Amino acid sequence: MNIRSLTRGDGVVIGAAVVLFIASFLDLSGYDCPSGVDCSGYSANAWDSLSVLMGIYLAGIIGAALLIVSRAMPGRKVVGFELGQFGAAFTVYSLWTMFWTIIDAGDAGAGLILGLLATLALAGGAVATPLVPALKAPLMGAPRPAQAVQPAYGQQPSQGYGYPGAQQQFGAQPGQQQPYGAQPGQQQPEQHAAQQAPQGGGAPAGDFTPFWFAVPVARPLYGEDGAPNPIAELAPGTWYLAVEQRGPGLIAQTQDGRRGVLQDTTGIQRG
Numbered sequence: 001m002n003i004r005s006l007t008r009g010d011g012v013v014i015g016a017a018v019v020l021f022i023a024s025f026l027d028l029s030g031y032d033c034p035s036g037v038d039c040s041g042y043s044a045n046a047w048d049s050l051s052v053l054m055g056i057y058l059a060g061i062i063g064a065a066l067l068i069v070s071r072a073m074p075g076r077k078v079v080g081f082e083l084g085q086f087g088a089a090f091t092v093y094s095l096w097t098m099f100w101t102i103i104d105a106g107d108a109g110a111g112l113i114l115g116l117l118a119t120l121a122l123a124g125g126a127v128a129t130p131l132v133p134a135l136k137a138p139l140m141g142a143p144r145p146a147q148a149v150q151p152a153y154g155q156q157p158s159q160g161y162g163y164p165g166a167q168q169q170f171g172a173q174p175g176q177q178q179p180y181g182a183q184p185g186q187q188q189p190e191q192h193a194a195q196q197a198p199q200g201g202g203a204p205a206g207d208f209t210p211f212w213f214a215v216p217v218a219r220p221l222y223g224e225d226g227a228p229n230p231i232a233e234l235a236p237g238t239w240y241l242a243v244e245q246r247g248p249g250l251i252a253q254t255q256d257g258r259r260g261v262l263q264d265t266t267g268i269q270r271g
Contacts, residue, residue, distance in 0.1 A: 006139040007217060009129025010068060012121060013091075017064035020094075020118035022055040026111035035106050045111055055097045056095050056115060060122050063090025067126055074220050087152030088126040095119040138217055138236040212239045213250075220262035223253060239271055 006014075024046040040181055046053045066087030070076065076083055098119045102112045129135045214237065220230035224246075234240055242262075244251035249263045 006068075006071065007129060007135060008137050008139055009125050009132070009135035010071065010119050011139045012125035012135070013067055013129075014066045016118045016122035016125060017061050020057055020115060020122060023111050023114035023118055026114060027109035028052070028111045029105065030107045030109040036084060044113075052101065056094050056101065056119070059090050059097070060094035060119050063087045063094060063126065064122060066090065067116055071218060071233075074218075074230050081170065088123075090127040091119070091123040095123040136217055151241060208245050210243050213252075214239055214269045214271070215262075216267040216269070219264050221254070221258075221262055224251065225261055232258055234262065 027046060028044055028046065029230050036257050046057045064087065069080060070084035070087060073083065078086065098112070098116050102108045105112055125135070143250050175237070194241070216232045217236060219234050221232040221234055222228075223231045234252065234254075238255075240255075241253045242250045243253050246261055248265070249261050250265055251259060252262045
């Protein structure tokens, strides 16, 4: 999974899961053992109690894993529920069980105290991420588009898919160099043929000019047939090609050649 598709809320969830895993190895009780007394029963951690381990610590860690996996497989459902919904439910259940466990403990140790803080952050990040804009922001910002390198005299600029400064094969672009001896505004036969040739997969309608763009956060790409399930996920930090306008959305093409409809175009960065 592209790490740039993770949000700040996902970072909170991952960090809280790591802290919760560490807390599972700490003592559950804060009882001070007197010298000369066997207190082995009071120094147990979560791994010594299967119910505590599975009901609190591993439940929260499993919930965090489901939330992150849902980023890599958007739209994937289990018995009618998305993986992210399952993950959020696990984190809330972990917090609920931890709350009543630490109240019943009386003398809570470091494992329970640190575990309570971790489950609070875990459940809070899982529930608040879809609602708080600051948490929906990308964990790592998209890099600025690279500037096109000016070729040396007599050399042709390099071509490459995924590079917003490269020339596109959608006809002559503004500022394209004319061959030596050509008059300004004169169109060469090769350029004329390229413009007249039909584009594979459907030419852009009207006067739409294809352009490179990047999304601010991970967004689903839906099939052109109108299917409800996404066919791919556009990740921040990666450049995609907009080849056609489709109502308020865009027909985008990924690096592997797949085409689909990007319905949410707010905040996209043009290359």
